[in-house]
Amino acid sequence: PYRDEQAEKVPQVGLTHGLAWTSVGGVILDIEAVAVPGKGKVALTGQLGDVMKESAQAGIAFLRKHSDEYGIKDSFHETTDLHVHVLEGATPKDGPSAGIAMATAVVSALTGRSVRGDIAMTGEITLRGRVLPIGGVKEKLLAAHQAGIKTVIIPESNEANLEDVPAAILADLEVLPVKDFRQVLDVMLVAEDAEGVSAGFVPAPDDAAGIGPQPAV
Template sequence: RHGETEAEDMVGVVTGLAWTQVGGEILTIESVSSPGKGQIKHTGKLGDVMQESIAAALSFVRSRAESFGISTEDFAKRDLHVHLPEGATPKDGPSAGIALVTSLVSVLTNIPIRHDVAMTGEVTLRGRVLEIGGLKEKLLAALRAGIKTVLIPKDNEKDLVEVPENVRHAMKIIPVAHVSEVLGIALQHMPEPLKIDEKNAHEGRIVEDNGATSPLAH
């Protein structure tokens, strides 16, 4: 089988959804990690906005690392590489945000991502999921690719009326408001937060560690 998506759950590989003038498309995102110096690289002919999405996704993960069980050392002594295959095809836009966060958390925690889940949504530095465009086209592409579950921004629920009923019924479409909900669904299991004694002693004052991994009420 050589389709657009992986046949099994893999670490770092997540299925995003893109939207172009000719319709929706599956957008594979893959991240790997190797011993290094805390640098991140990205490839795949990415436009400025998508490059910024990677930077924002990484800063979100770094700022909440402890709640994902990732230590400061995991960042400082490893390099990350985010690649979007089909390297000759230009890709841009902010809607891969939640998929990028998912890929990074997966590769840093070594927890595989469910291969039958696709997702679309911009993400803020606080993990809030923002509205995206092209919902109908993206859902059609997910259906064609055999996806079973699609995560969409809660702010796009209003757009579901434009999506054909058979598409809406063929997949589980889950509106999400915070990226913590995304991780709860897409990862095989949730990472365990670092315990106090695992925390890096020299880090000093701890900023923002209250409840980052449970869905926030909005």
């Protein structure tokens, strides 16, 4: 049911590549977000399950709290309607692992800044912006590689799962482990004065948020 083709790699506003794990393997999830003048309504479409919708809401709540860090108007939740759509609308989807991909698409839509299209990502986001571990790392990296993606963002807590990924695949991928959503945006947002250049990856401090590993989902 999911499309099987090369991912769109040109930087665009409001488009990110998430990664999902299904019974038949990993897949790329294209996630779109648009922001239009309105009254703060949020539409989440694409046959999303409750957990996936809650993950999107958690990301939006984080952005409300930290809007000033990203040049987002602090009143956006009152003056802007958001629509987040996960493509392949006929296919049911659920789980929290697209959280950082959905939140990144929303940041892009609200700021008008392009995000990199040559990177795929997977990770649950919390209200504090923590990036929590997910399942299906091997399958997701295989799907990214098949789609022509060369860089993948994963939760730092999932680094041990890289042992399950074939060496030939890892040799052809750059894997960026992150603890915090701010690291994701450091990589994903295209610099405003450059085309296709991001701010760069910055490792999180060892004591970020001061919490230990979380259970994978």
